[in-house]
Every structure is written in C-alpha cells, then in structure tokens.
Amino acid sequence: AQSVTQPDIHITVSEGASLELRCNYSYGATPYLFWYVQSPGQGLQLLLKYFSGDTLVQGIKGFEAEFKRSQSSFNLRKPSVHWSDAAEYFCAVGAGSSNTGKLIFGQGTTLQVKP
Amino acid sequence: DADVTQTPRNRITKTGKRIMLECSQTKGHDRMYWYRQDPGLGLRLIYYSFDVKDINKGEISDGYSVSRQAQAKFSLSLESAIPNQTALYFCATSDSQGSGYYGYTFGSGTRLTVV
Numbered sequence: 563a564q565s566v567t568q569p570d571i572h573i574t575v576s577e578g579a580s581l582e583l584r585c586n587y588s589y590g591a592t593p594y595l596f597w598y599v600q601s602p603g604q605g606l607q608l609l610l611k612y613f614s615g616d617t618l619v620q621g622i623k624g625f626e627a628e629f630k631r632s633q634s635s636f637n638l639r640k641p642s643v644h645w646s647d648a649a650e651y652f653c654a655v656g657a658g659s660s661n662t663g664k665l666i667f668g669q670g671t672t673l674q675v676k677p
Numbered sequence: 678d679a680d681v682t683q684t685p686r687n688r689i690t691k692t693g694k695r696i697m698l699e700c701s702q703t704k705g706h707d708r709m710y711w712y713r714q715d716p717g718l719g720l721r722l723i724y725y726s727f728d729v730k731d732i733n734k735g736e737i738s739d740g741y742s743v744s745r746q747a748q749a750k751f752s753l754s755l756e757s758a759i760p761n762q763t764a765l766y767f768c769a770t771s772d773s774q775g776s777g778y779y780g781y782t783f784g785s786g787t788r789l790t791v792v
Binding site: 566568571596598603604605606607608652663664665666667668669670 | 681708710712717718719720721722725735767769771781783784785786
C-alpha cells in the first residue's frame, strides 16, 4: 500500500537560512508526488508536483523539490526562508491509478521561522 | 468568492447529534473529496465522488455519510457525532481532464468539535 512519511514533525530555522523538509514515500510504480502548504486558518495550497521527467521541479514561492527514486524521497527545499514561510507543509502521493485523483498525505511538518 | 466554500467554518456540537458539513464549488470540477485532518496524522480520505451518481468510500468512512446533491455540492454528515470525530475537515475538488491529480483545490476547512 502507498504511504508517505515526513520524519520531522517540527522544524525551526532562522530567517534567511536554507530549508529542507524531508519526505519519503512507498509506492510500487512511478509516483505522482506533491507538496502542499497550509497557512494558519487556511486550506492547502499546492506548492509543486512531480509526475515525470526532470527530477528537480520548481514550484511557487521559491520552493523546489527533488525526486530521488533510489532513496524513495521527494524533499522540499528553499535557499532562503522568509518569515511568511512559517506554516505546515504536507507531502502527498497519488494513490492508485491517476484516474481516481486520490491523494495520500504525510503527517505534516510545522515550520517555525525565527527572526 | 472562494472557488471551494465550506460551511460552517466552525461548529461545536454535542455527542449523539446529527450534523452536516457542506461544500460547494465554482470550479466546474466533477470530482469532490472529503478529508479529515488530525494533528500528527495528516489528512485522511473519508469519501470521494466522481459525479452525482458515483460515490466511494475512503480509508476512514465509518461513522460518516455523504450526499452529492449536484455537481457543485458535496455534503458530509455525521449521523451521531462522537468526540473522536473532533477534527478539521476539508473538502477538495479536482478535474477529471487528463490526470485526476491536476487542479486539486481545497476549501478553507470546517473545524468541528464534538463535546
């Protein structure tokens, strides 16, 4: 069965520092992978997605993620964090055939940004 | 107006009461989903619907029911609410054109507390 693990429940970084949020997935075939961000009191917003092709994908707000099949990972990165990036981040994998549109989410990582 | 609207935003109800959470969308998407978010567990799929006549159970459907009144409306009901159904509930939509994972849009969520 497909699953997603985000090993870090909570991360604190200083503003301007680099960021990497980890995501590991379990899936037999080539996965559809996503990163979403949830600001307080808001719904989830798509940051970026990987379906195929170039393993380094660029997203909104200066985020990028790299798909590494050998490590079953899809880590999210940002070179310089801004205070407005404080939020909860979710990694997700498409479940079953792409026709269903079902997503399986990780547990989430809460990002705190220190001034 | 938001593309995906959930009502109410917040609700406190008593154990044993019936409650309905409503979701409406203006995206024109045919697929709609109900997810539940709990701290440390991420989002879990309750029910999903491909169209008015096609409704499917997700991974945690026990204790819940749904109704797809129209393409744009998808309601989630708790027939007899219990305290462990206290959670943040999200409605989401997606487009069936091409891959079902394109165009996933979330509502802002309904925070439900069962006392």
